[in-house]
Amino acid sequence: MDLQLLFDNLTNPALLFFFLGLIAVQLKSDLRIPENSSKFISLYLLLSIGFKGGQELAHSTFSMEIIWALLFGIVLAIVVPIYTFFILKRKFSTENSGAVAAAYGSVSAVTFVTAISFLELKGIPFSGHMVAVMALMEAPSIMVGIILIMIFKSSKTEQQIPIKKVFSHALFNGSVVLILGSLVIGYLASDAQAEGIKPFTTDIFKGFLAVFLLDMGITTGKKLSEFFKQGWFAFIFAIVIPIINGIAVAFLSGVFIESVGNRLLFAILAASASYIAVPAAMKIAVPKASPSLYLSMALAITFPFNITLGMPLFLYIINIS
Numbered sequence: 645m646d647l648q649l650l651f652d653n654l655t656n657p658a659l660l661f662f663f664l665g666l667i668a669v670q671l672k673s674d675l676r677i678p679e680n681s682s683k684f685i686s687l688y689l690l691l692s693i694g695f696k697g698g699q700e701l702a703h704s705t706f707s708m709e710i711i712w713a714l715l716f717g718i719v720l721a722i723v724v725p726i727y728t729f730f731i732l733k734r735k736f737s738t739e740n741s742g743a744v745a746a747a748y749g750s751v752s753a754v755t756f757v758t759a760i761s762f763l764e765l766k767g768i769p770f771s772g773h774m775v776a777v778m779a780l781m782e783a784p785s786i787m788v789g790i791i792l793i794m795i796f797k798s799s800k801t802e803q804q805i806p807i808k809k810v811f812s813h814a815l816f817n818g819s820v821v822l823i824l825g826s827l828v829i830g831y832l833a834s835d836a837q838a839e840g841i842k843p844f845t846t847d848i849f850k851g852f853l854a855v856f857l858l859d860m861g862i863t864t865g866k867k868l869s870e871f872f873k874q875g876w877f878a879f880i881f882a883i884v885i886p887i888i889n890g891i892a893v894a895f896l897s898g899v900f901i902e903s904v905g906n907r908l909l910f911a912i913l914a915a916s917a918s919y920i921a922v923p924a925a926m927k928i929a930v931p932k933a934s935p936s937l938y939l940s941m942a943l944a945i946t947f948p949f950n951i952t953l954g955m956p957l958f959l960y961i962i963n964i965s
Contacts, residue, residue, distance in 0.1 A: 653956050658761060658854040662951070665861020669868075677859040685856045686920075687822060689757050692845045692852075693775055694823040698830020699838050700772025710773045712900045713910075717777040720893065720914055721784035725749030728885060729792045735877045736937070738796045743926045743933035746789025747942050748885055750918035751781045753819055754860065758951045759912040761853055763905050766959075770905030772827075778913055779823050783815050785918075786925045793930055810929040817921050857951075864944050871940035878937065882917075882945035890915030890954060894961040904962055911958035915950055917942035 653659065668675040677685075704710075725745040732741035756778050763770055790810060830838070838845075871878065893914035897907040919942040926933050 652765075653762065654952060656762070656765065658758070658850060658857050659951060661854045662857040662861040662864075662948070665858045665863075666865045667861075669862055669865025675862065677855065677862065682856070682859045685852050685859070686754070687818075688852055689849070689856060690753060690819055690823045691826045692849050693753075693757055693760060694826025695830035695833075695838075695841075695845050697772035697775030698827040699833065700770075700830075701776075701827070702772075702831045702833075704771060704773065709901060710771075713773060713777050713906070714780060716897070716900070716910070717781045717913070718784055720889075721749050721751075721781040722788055723749075724889060724914065725785045725788045725792070728881075729789070731885075732881070733796070737932075738793055739930050739933040740937055742789040742793035742796075743922070743930055744881075744938045744941060745792065746785050746926065747917045747919070747922040747938045748889075748946075749781075749785030749788060750922050751778055751913045752916035752918055752942070752947060752950075753778065753823070753920065754856065755912055755916040755947060755950050756909065757853065758857070759909055759955055761850060762955050763908065768905045768908070769903065770909055771903060772830075774906055774909045775823060775827050777910070779820050779827070781913060782817070782820055782918065782921050783811075786922055787811065789922075789926075790929050806928065810925055817924065819921060860943075860947070864948060867940045867944040870936045871944040874937055874940065878941055879945060882941040883949055886915035886917070886946050886949060886954060887957075890950075890958045891961055894958045895965050898962070898965055904959070907962045908955070908959050911962070912950060912955060915946075915954055915958070917946045919943040919947065 665675070725742075725748065728748050729741050729745035732744050736744065760770070787810075790807070890911045894907060894911040897910045901907050901910070919939055922942075923935055923939050926938070927935070
């Protein structure tokens with residue numbers, strides 16, 4: 645791996661703010677990002693990425709690569725939770741196995757946003773349709789995880805999972821609606837209209853990302869103590885599975901995708917784990933599943949790995965394949 649690439653990534657100001665958040669927790673500092681501000685920033689990041697993706701899509705020629713990319717994303721969101729479920733079931737309960745599998749089959753929007761920032765820093769182009777791929781990968785994994793739990797539950801007398809409610813949440817949760825809606829708006833907006841709001845959608849993006857990663861660092865620092873109670877299996881899974889998924893997709897995506905940027909985004913989507921959409925859905929569908937397990941694995945281990953070591957590793961694999 646190019647050590648200079650790794651060094652450049654680790655010294656990225658946005659990433660350093662993430663480490664600052666981690667350190668602040670360990671020092672027992674009272675540093676906090678107000679909850680409403682954090683929620684606003686996350687909404688802003690999704691809006692900005694969706695809008696810019698729509699603009700890119702408007703200037704792209706429709707091709708079979710777009711169709712293959714969308715189909716590949718959906719297949720990943722189905723296959724990953726199935727194979728990880730059976731690995732997890734060796735150590736965890738059916739409910740916890742399904743919830744963790746769904747989280748690792750789904751995607752992390754913040755990891756995706758950070759990967760886009762990484763590509764822009766390196767001057768590597770990517771396509772707008774990858775935003776749509778990300779949005780489409782959330783719902784299938786949630787449904788697969790819940791179906792697996794229903795099939796393998798030991799007691800048939802337990803309360804039934806509210807499938808209709810969960811399905812509705814998976815398809816229409818706020819992050820999916822916002823990013824797909826912004827994608828459509830960006831697609832419909834003319835160049836002149838897009839230029840008019842560029843100071844909001846583009847110029848301040850990296851600053852807001854830095855503040856958001858600071859908040860993620862604080863949140864991650866608080867989850868570390870909960871995570872360490874889960875034992876070595878959870879830690880190994882949270883590192884090894886993202887590496888396997890990311891490297892496999894980095895290679896496989898080269899069959900039908902030429903763009904290095906698109907392949908890296910696919911790899912990071914495959915390697916990431918949801919800690920927003922899936923926990924919200926599992927709270928409704930599987931209250932017996934432990935948030936301290938699937939949330940801590942995704943946020944305290946997999947997220948930091950992907951934004952520090954994962955992106956340079958997957959880019960290196962893509963460049964040599």
